[in-house]
Each structure stands twice: as structure tokens, then as C-alpha cells.
Amino acid sequence: MSKLKVLFHVNENDRWNVALGNITNLIKDVGEGNVDVVVLANGPSVAAYTDAEKIEIMKGLSEKGARFLACRNSLKKMCADNVICINEENLPSFVIVVPAGITEIIKRQHEGYAYVKP
Amino acid sequence: MSKLKVLFHVNENDRWNVALGNITNLIKDVGEGNVDVVVLANGPSVAAYTDAEKIEIMKGLSEKGARFLACRNSLKKMCADNVICINEENLPSFVIVVPAGITEIIKRQHEGYAYVKP
Amino acid sequence: MSKLKVLFHVNENDRWNVALGNITNLIKDVGEGNVDVVVLANGPSVAAYTDAEKIEIMKGLSEKGARFLACRNSLKKMCADNVICINEENLPSFVIVVPAGITEIIKRQHEGYAYVKP
Numbered sequence: 001m002s003k004l005k006v007l008f009h010v011n012e013n014d015r016w017n018v019a020l021g022n023i024t025n026l027i028k029d030v031g032e033g034n035v036d037v038v039v040l041a042n043g044p045s046v047a048a049y050t051d052a053e054k055i056e057i058m059k060g061l062s063e064k065g066a067r068f069l070a071c072r073n074s075l076k077k078m079c080a081d082n083v084i085c086i087n088e089e090n091l092p093s094f095v096i097v098v099p100a101g102i103t104e105i106i107k108r109q110h111e112g113y114a115y116v117k118p
Numbered sequence: 119m120s121k122l123k124v125l126f127h128v129n130e131n132d133r134w135n136v137a138l139g140n141i142t143n144l145i146k147d148v149g150e151g152n153v154d155v156v157v158l159a160n161g162p163s164v165a166a167y168t169d170a171e172k173i174e175i176m177k178g179l180s181e182k183g184a185r186f187l188a189c190r191n192s193l194k195k196m197c198a199d200n201v202i203c204i205n206e207e208n209l210p211s212f213v214i215v216v217p218a219g220i221t222e223i224i225k226r227q228h229e230g231y232a233y234v235k236p
Numbered sequence: 237m238s239k240l241k242v243l244f245h246v247n248e249n250d251r252w253n254v255a256l257g258n259i260t261n262l263i264k265d266v267g268e269g270n271v272d273v274v275v276l277a278n279g280p281s282v283a284a285y286t287d288a289e290k291i292e293i294m295k296g297l298s299e300k301g302a303r304f305l306a307c308r309n310s311l312k313k314m315c316a317d318n319v320i321c322i323n324e325e326n327l328p329s330f331v332i333v334v335p336a337g338i339t340e341i342i343k344r345q346h347e348g349y350a351y352v353k354p
Contacts, residue, residue, distance in 0.1 A: 004225065009352070011254065026221060100261050102258045112228075114224040115351055116127070116220070116224070123342075124342045143336050146336075147338070148336075232345035
């Protein structure tokens with residue numbers, strides 16, 4: 001089997017539990033060496049990167065190869081909207097900030113990543 | 119026109135009506151011989167496979183070629199969470215159980231299936 | 237960079253703000269000549285094509301190249317369900333009506349468009 005490639009798109013905070021469960025099941029099912037997982041958070045879902053309980057689960061998954069991305073446009077908008085201001089430097093070390101999450105979602109699909117909206 | 123291939127991802131119970139409406143319209147629009155429809159249910163949506171009214175509609179669509187899949191991880195989790203325990207042997211005969219629904223979603227896209235989240 | 241191609245699928249009215257924000261960010265990020273944006277509205281979301289405030293934003297995006305599509309099946313169903321009857325002739329001039337939105341979503345992916353569900 002060639003390596004599976006998938007981008008998980010999480011744009012609402014209440015979909016994180018489903019997303020993290022999906023990723024856990026996926027890695028358990030195919031083995032961590034057989035899948036390339038990218039998780040793109042945009043919109044209000046970026047707030048989960050400050051949630052200790054979720055960070056713990058994400059960290060475990062990142063150690064199995066999953067990459068967690070945050071949309072900079074969304075971080076800025078959440079702060080401008082007075083929801084939450086997250087300093088990029090305070091994000092967990094495994095989180096990668098991308099300028100525009102939406103562009104990342106499209107580019108990854110053009111590179112052969114499957115799209116999943118949990 | 120070459121045959122269209124599509125995977126419908128249903129992971130919430132309240133999206134079934136939209137999904138079944140979409141599939142009905144699709145088959146009516148292009149003709150049942152011109153489309154390969156796979157429906158993957160994971161999460162709480164697997165409970166619909168015990169709903170007589172929905173089963174009736176699904177059965178009609180399955181006779182037109184649509185394949186309905188259920189995620190075994192989800193069936194187990196729904197039972198462990200005391201939501202509903204569904205014995206695989208009691209599922210409608212047209213339902214196919216797959217070990218991990220999330221893996222199926224990714225593999226199908228790698229095989230050229232379009233992804234639709236109703 | 238080759239041109240990015242993307243289909244945005246909007247099937248609920250309350251996802252329009254997210255969708256229009258995503259498209260605005262996308263065009264700002266990559267430049268309007270570098271992306272081919274198609275927006276497919278089906279289900280209740282077609283009602284937004286009568287909403288003056290949203291039409292204003294859509295019009296601006298359409299002038300930057302985004303194409304807005306409406307599903308005819310959905311227009312008819314919304315009228316049959318006594319939700320809203322929209323005469324196709326009264327739609328904004330930049331809106332293109334397609335017979336079955338669901339078919340369009342699949343065909344576009346087969347043509348290489350990425351899929352995004354805002």
C-alpha cells in the first residue's frame with residue numbers, strides 16, 4: 001500500500017473531538033508510517049490550540065507524525081473580533097502557522113491529499 | 119461521459135435527509151448506470167441503519183447501485199458510549215461494514231472518488 | 237505556481253459568511269489571476285441569492301473572477317416546501333443556474349477542482 005495522504009479541515013471548535021478521534025483511529029488502523037496527516041485549523045477552531053486537554057491529545061498525535069497547522073488570518077480575526085488573542089509565540093511548539101489556511105487546503109488537495117471535514 | 123465516482127461522508131444523524139436527497143437527485147440527473155455512489159457512515163450517523171423509514175429509502179437507492187458502508191469503530195463506540203448497540207448481523211443486508219470508516223474515505227479519494235459532505 | 241482551482245460547497249444558509257470570508261482571503265492571498273473559484277449553492281443556501289447584503293459581497297467577488305452557481309433542484313424544492321419561491325429571472329445576473337448542483341460538485345472534482353466545505 002502506498003502512503004495515504006490526508007488533510008483534515010477543522011473550522012468549528014466543536015468538531016475537534018471528532019477530528020482527533022478520526023485521526024487516532026486512522027493511525028491505529030493503518031500504522032503511523034503509512035499515513036501523512038495534516039490538520040488545518042481555521043476560523044474559531046484555532047482557539048483549541050490554547051486548550052490544555054486538546055493540546056495533550058494533539059501532542060501525542062504529532063509524535064506519531066500528524067502535523068497541526070493554524071491559519072494566521074483566523075488568529076488575527078479572532079483577536080480583532082475580541083474573541084481571543086493568541087500570540088503565535090505562545091502556541092504549542094508542534095503547531096505551524098500558515099498565512100492563509102484556505103490556500104493551504106487547496107494546495108494540499110492539488111498535491112494529492114484527500115480532504116476530510118470531520 | 120465517463121462514469122462519475124463519489125463518496126458521500128455522513129457523520130451526523132441529522133444530515134441523512136440531505137444526503138439521501140442528494141443521491142436521489144444525482145441518480146435521477148445522470149442515470150444509474152453513469153455513477154458509482156458510495157455512502158460512508160461514521161460517528162453517530164450509523165444509527166440510521168436501524169431506522170425503518172431511512173432504510174426503506176436506502177434500500178431503493180441500493181437497488182439503483184448505491185453502496186452503503188458502516189464504520190465498525192463507530193458501531194463499537196456508540197455501544198460503549200451507551201447510545202445504541204447495533205449487532206452487525208442485524209444490519210440491513212445491503213450495508214457493508216468496514217473496519218475503519220476514516221481509512222475508507224481517504225482510500226476512495228486516492229482511487230478517484232469525489233468527496234461530498236452533505 | 238499553476239492556477240489553483242476550487243469548488244466551495246455551501247448547503248446551509250448560515251455558512252455563507254464563512255464561505256465569503258474564505259474566498260475573500262483566498263483571492264487576497266494568491267491574487268485574482270491565480271485562482272479559479274466556483275461556488276455551488278444547493279439546499280436552503282440558495283436563498284442567499286435574494287439577500288441584498290450578501291449579493292453585494294458576492295458581486296464584488298464575481299468581479300474578481302469567482303463564479304456563483306445555484307442548483308435548480310434546490311430552487312424548486314424550496315418553493316415546493318413553501319420556504320421561498322425564487323424566479324430564476326430575478327436572480328442576480330452573475331448567478332448561473334445548473335440543473336443539479338450535486339452533479340456539478342462531482343464533475344468539478346473530476347476536472348481537478350479542490351473541494352472545500354466552509
